[in-house]
Amino acid sequence: MALVDGGDLVARCLRQEGVDVIFTLCGGHVQAIYDACIDENIKVIDVRHEQAAGHAAEGWSRATRKCGVAVVTAGPGVTDVVTAVANAYQNRSPMLVIGGRSPLIEFEKGALQEMDQVEFLRPLTKWARCLYDTARIPEYMAIAFRHALSGRYGPVFLEMPADILFSRVEENEVTFPSSYRPQGRVQADASIVRQAAQLLASAEQPLVMAGSLVYWSDAHDALRQLIERIQSPVYLNAMARGSVRQDHPLFFSRTRRGALARADVILIIGTPLDFRLAYGKRFNPQAKIIQVDIDPTELGRNRDIDVCVEGDAGAVLEQLLAELGDGRPDHGSWLKTLREEEEKTLATRQEFLNSDAVPIHPLRLCKEMAEFVDENTIVIGDGGDIVNLAAQVLPINYPGQWYDPGPMGTLGVGTGFAMAVKTALPEKKVLMVNGDGTFGLNGFEFDTFVRFDLPIVSVVGNDRQWGQIAVGQRMMYGRDRAIATLLGDSARYDKVVEGLGGHGEFVERPQDIRPAIERAFASGKPACVNVITDPDPAGIRGGYQFM
Numbered sequence: 001m002a003l004v005d006g007g008d009l010v011a012r013c014l015r016q017e018g019v020d021v022i023f024t025l026c027g028g029h030v031q032a033i034y035d036a037c038i039d040e041n042i043k044v045i046d047v048r049h050e051q052a053a054g055h056a057a058e059g060w061s062r063a064t065r066k067c068g069v070a071v072v073t074a075g076p077g078v079t080d081v082v083t084a085v086a087n088a089y090q091n092r093s094p095m096l097v098i099g100g101r102s103p104l105i106e107f108e109k110g111a112l113q114e115m116d117q118v119e120f121l122r123p124l125t126k127w128a129r130c131l132y133d134t135a136r137i138p139e140y141m142a143i144a145f146r147h148a149l150s151g152r153y154g155p156v157f158l159e160m161p162a163d164i165l166f167s168r169v170e171e172n173e174v175t176f177p178s179s180y181r182p183q184g185r186v187q188a189d190a191s192i193v194r195q196a197a198q199l200l201a202s203a204e205q206p207l208v209m210a211g212s213l214v215y216w217s218d219a220h221d222a223l224r225q226l227i228e229r230i231q232s233p234v235y236l237n238a239m240a241r242g243s244v245r246q247d248h249p250l251f252f253s254r255t256r257r258g259a260l261a262r263a264d265v266i267l268i269i270g271t272p273l274d275f276r277l278a279y280g281k282r283f284n285p286q287a288k289i290i291q292v293d294i295d296p297t298e299l300g301r302n303r304d305i306d307v308c309v310e311g312d313a314g315a316v317l318e319q320l321l322a323e324l325g326d327g328r329p330d331h332g333s334w335l336k337t338l339r340e341e342e343e344k345t346l347a348t349r350q351e352f353l354n355s356d357a358v359p360i361h362p363l364r365l366c367k368e369m370a371e372f373v374d375e376n377t378i379v380i381g382d383g384g385d386i387v388n389l390a391a392q393v394l395p396i397n398y399p400g401q402w403y404d405p406g407p408m409g410t411l412g413v414g415t416g417f418a419m420a421v422k423t424a425l426p427e428k429k430v431l432m433v434n435g436d437g438t439f440g441l442n443g444f445e446f447d448t449f450v451r452f453d454l455p456i457v458s459v460v461g462n463d464r465q466w467g468q469i470a471v472g473q474r475m476m477y478g479r480d481r482a483i484a485t486l487l488g489d490s491a492r493y494d495k496v497v498e499g500l501g502g503h504g505e506f507v508e509r510p511q512d513i514r515p516a517i518e519r520a521f522a523s524g525k526p527a528c529v530n531v532i533t534d535p536d537p538a539g540i541r542g543g544y545q546f547m
Contacts, residue, residue, distance in 0.1 A: 002172075006134045006165035007032030009174060010098065011040040013141035016176065019069050021045060021060065021423055023053040023416070025080075027073020029100025029113070029162045034071075045423065045452055047416070048444045050077050054084020055416025055442075058093045058155075062239065062403060062417075063424040065216065067094040067148045074100040074162075075113025078120070083410060086124045088155040091238075091406040092212060092295075094148040095155040097121075103163035104132065121157040128157040134167040135174050142180035150181055152295035153216060185217070186294060188311030188319060196267070196290045196307045197323035203265035203288075205334045206232035209256075210313075211271020212406075213294060215239035219314030220399045223269075224248070226317050229324055231331040233259060233338055237271055241402040246395055253392065254345040255338050263287055270313040273302045274407055292316045352539045353393070359534040360510050362386055362461055366393035368513040369433065369459055372521070378421050378428050379403070382414025383435025384468030385540065386461030386533070390433045412441030414458070419445065422454045429457075429521065436462040439493050439528075449526035450501035457520045457527045460493050463535040471536060497528035505529040 010033050014022065021043040026034070037044050047053045050072045057068030072081045078099045088095045099121075102111035122128045127147035131140050137160075144156045200206060208230075214223055220243035227234045227244070233252045234244055244251045252259065260266065260283050269292040273280040280303035283289065291299050292309040299308035309316055352363040366389050373379060373394050381387035381404040396402045403421070405413045414432045422430045439460050449456055470485035494504030503523035505516035513531060520527035 002170070003168040004171045004174070005032055005036075005168045006137055006160065007034070007036035008039070009134070009137040010141065010160075010165075011036035011042055012176065013138050014042055014069060015040045016178070017145055018066055022069045022071050023047060023056040023060070023420070024071040025050050025053055025073070025077065027077050027100055029074045029077075029102070030071050030098065030160070030165065032165050033098065043423070045419065045448065047419075047448050049442060050080035051084050051412065052416040052419075052442045052445050052448070054081040054095070054097065055087065055413045056420040057095045057097070058084060058088040058091065059403065059417035059420030060424055061088075061094050063400065063421045065218065067096055067145055068420065069096045069098065071098045072100065073113070074102055074117070075115055077113075078115075078117045082121070082124065083412075084416070085121065085155045085157070087405060087408045087410040087413060089124050090408040092153045092216070093155070094153040096144050096148055097155060097157045099157060099159045100165070101130065101159045101161040104161045105163055117159050118157070124155070125157045126152075126154040128159075130159040131161065131164050134164050135169045138174060138176045142177040146181040185312040185315040186310075187315045188292075188309045190319070192307060192309050193316065193319045193323055196309055197320050199265050199288050199290060199307060200230050200232075200267065200320070201324060201329070203230070203232075203329075204331070205262060205264045206230055206267070206331065207259055207263035207265070208232045208234040208267045208269065209237070209260075209271060209277065210234060210240040210243060210269050211237050212239035213270025213313040214243050215399055217270070217312050217314030218399070219317050220244070222314055222317035222321065225321055229321060229328060231329055231335070232267075233335060235259070237276055238404070238406055239400070239402075240270065241391070242396045242398045242400065245397045247397075250335070252338055252342055254342045257282060258341065259338055260284065266290065268292065269317070272298050272407075276407065279303065349539065352537070356510055357534065358509055359532050360508070360513070361537050362389050362463070362533045362540070363393065363537070364510050365459070365461055365513060365531055365533060366390050368510070368517070369431065370394045371514060372431060372517055376427070376429055377401070378425065378430050380414050380418045380421065380430065380432040381405075382411065382417070382432060382438045383461065384411070384437070384466070385463075385471075386435050386467075387433055389540070411435070411438040414438060415442045415445035415448070418456045419448060419452070419454055422456055423452070432456055432458040434458050434460045435467065436460055436464065436487055436491065436493065437466045443493065443496060444500070446497050446500045446502050446526050446528070455524050455526055457517065457529065458497075459517065459529045460531060461533045462491070462493070462530055463533045464489050464491070465535050467535065471540075474536075492530065494528045494530040497526065501525070503527035507531045
């Protein structure tokens, strides 16, 4: 009979689930998994910090709609990945973190890197367990994937003590579950869907607000059909960006706040009523609200909802379409008003989008970056003000084209997301939009990009400060009391990337932005375009926005 160790069992379970890459920083507690990945043809990408491994696992899950996997060693390996786990939890992204642990036989003796890791991770995960039997590894891996990919998606944590992982068992004594999680979509109660459809059909000024669950449900076609059927403006946030093309006549992006205050029927689908929507407090008080979510605990959170619909976003959209029939209402006046307001807002920014000022206005930088975003480009946003502006300017026209930190607001996600996207989708160009502050968090992952031949281009909007805080700080306390928000004027992030084996460009004039980005993409190397921008640009409201 053949003997297999815990690493062999882990790798076989990963392969069965369709995972063909894991992200890690090496550690002795978990090295049995690495060796087994060779036999299962699973790529092992080793990073420079476990936080990046966690962000990469989330990025891989977003790129593939499968469950990304990070493998980290015990103690600091686990604590280093916690920020990434918290980000995935807030984003509802499926992710499996396998954590090493000191041997069970040495429990509470003071072993190297010994700590109660499961309790540490429990509040930030859907499920967290420690493994006590090598032969049960497949069973526990199946449970982990079931929790990560069922209902409201999210991260899970499975702790594997070293003596359990390295132990050998008879292969024929191990059971591999094969049908261990639901594959279908959860439909809503038909009577509730009927109520929602009646409200939408009777609306005179409808509005649709769609979020990440539309992406996870692969429901962009159904969303487009619905807004066309009810002739409603649609606003998108988070991973729903790109679900409707920006040149679609019903796509809107600059008038959301005012539209929510005037709409008479509002459909919120797949996005929580959190700070991004002012907790639902700025909606028209007379509006009828429909909320759709796979997680029933999100329904009615922060405000009363007229029709709460529990179900998968894609399934519910299809149910609504079937209930509504074929007729189309005329909301031309409502749509025309919003379009005129959108164009007026855009007109006020033309001066800055076309500015030749030095230092460079960040909107001019965004305009130049927009020239490089085509149907084959994925954009990773990792920063504060520069990413907020890029989200408003760059053309995002298909699902999965835009990545940002999400409601956790975690800076430093970019390099992990970028390496995952480029690994999962090598045919795509990857443009990473960084602030100079965020570059300092996980910028050494450019070494990982170089080692694994991942030609990712980072454009750094370098205002030499933590701009989202600094501008507001100066407004509140005065320039002479700015503290803890200023960064060095001499930081050459482009030189750092060059030193790691990549390509670097330094830009101070707006007319030099485009040639520098062209050279960066043409280099075929991981590249950094370090652009010096105005630290206090006109036309940009500064300060951290809690609402």
